[in-house]
């Protein structure tokens with residue numbers, strides 16, 4: 001298998017990241033700014049993959065009026081850019097970390113995708129995505145893109161590429177699951193919404209994962225925040241527990257995990273090794289303001305501190 005990956009982000013964002021001692025609703029809160037990053041789930045995945053030496057192309061939509069930060073990121077980091085520019089502004093999402101490590105996400109709405117731009121995207125993306133070995137589709141749907149239109153596109157995408165990695169939430173998650181992607185990474189809350197029931201124990205989570213596998217999804221990885229992640233596939237089930245980490249920002253931890261999973265799968269590593277790697281990549285993400293792997297030695301050291309437990 002070659003190592004060409006595309007990540008699609010239909011609704012990217014600039015992440016304005018900051019910290020405060022404790023957030024008070026209805027009050028004036030003073031926030032220490034830690035950064036403003038061109039982001040969105042698939043963009044975060046691409047940044048980490050690029051750090052790991054993978055040839056990555058990004059696509060989706062970005063707003064015409066504030067596209068510079070994205071263009072700069074892609075040209076500086078050598079990420080191939082196939083984003084389609086639409087009228088308006090890419091949204092700004094605010095991410096606040098409290099002293100307790102609690103993160104509050106304020107995800108705003110951004111540009112609207114006019115019907116003709118969606119049609120243009122469908123035709124264009126399906127003309128070039130067939131050349132990739134793995135494609136991730138991540139995040140929410142922008143205004144103007146209906147869940148049904150998204151399902152239809154995902155079904156067509158699946159006929160072009162069998163290795164689709166899908167990470168989304170709410171109505172986009174439900175719509176995308178109808179195309180039975182190859183690998184999904186819901187967090188516990190997203191899985192509970194899909195299952196329409198609480199999943200308090202690991203066994204409950206594994207059972208729900210098997211229900212998804214019965215729908216034709218080969219790999220179900222459930223991220224569990226500081227508790228780690230659980231991977232269920234046809235070879236078994238494993239729980240990976242990260243070491244206790246100092247949390248700077250958990251924003252993009254899930255995307256870092258997706259990038260780690262892709263990297264391990266591309267390298268044809270075992271499920272155990274791949275989950276250990278992905279958990280280490282995600283643990284490194286929480287200790288920094290943005291995503292990315294600065295140092296391979298740090299990654300190797302973190303991998304050795306992940307506790308991997310077969311789960312029967």
Ligand SMILES: Nc1ncnc2c1ncn2[C@@H]1O[C@H](COP(=O)(O)OP(=O)(O)OP(=O)(O)O)[C@@H](O)[C@H]1O
Pocket residue numbers: 186187188222223224225226227228229242243244245247250251252253254255256257278279282283286
């Ligand atoms: N406090 C933490 N310490 C160590 N690892 C963490 C911590 N929080 C998250 N992680 C790692 O990051 C992974 C993804 O986190 P989480 O379950 O919060 O994903 P998510 O909800 O999809 O996040 P996001 O959408 O913000 O990227 C976890 O499976 C875990 O491996």
Ligand SMILES: O=P(O)(O)OC[C@@]1(O)O[C@H](CO)[C@@H](O)[C@@H]1O
Pocket residue numbers: 011013014015039040041044093105107138139140141169251252253254255
């Ligand atoms: O609103 P969506 O598309 O579901 O999520 C968007 C987002 O929260 O996801 C990334 C973290 O995973 C952030 O960079 C970004 O702001």
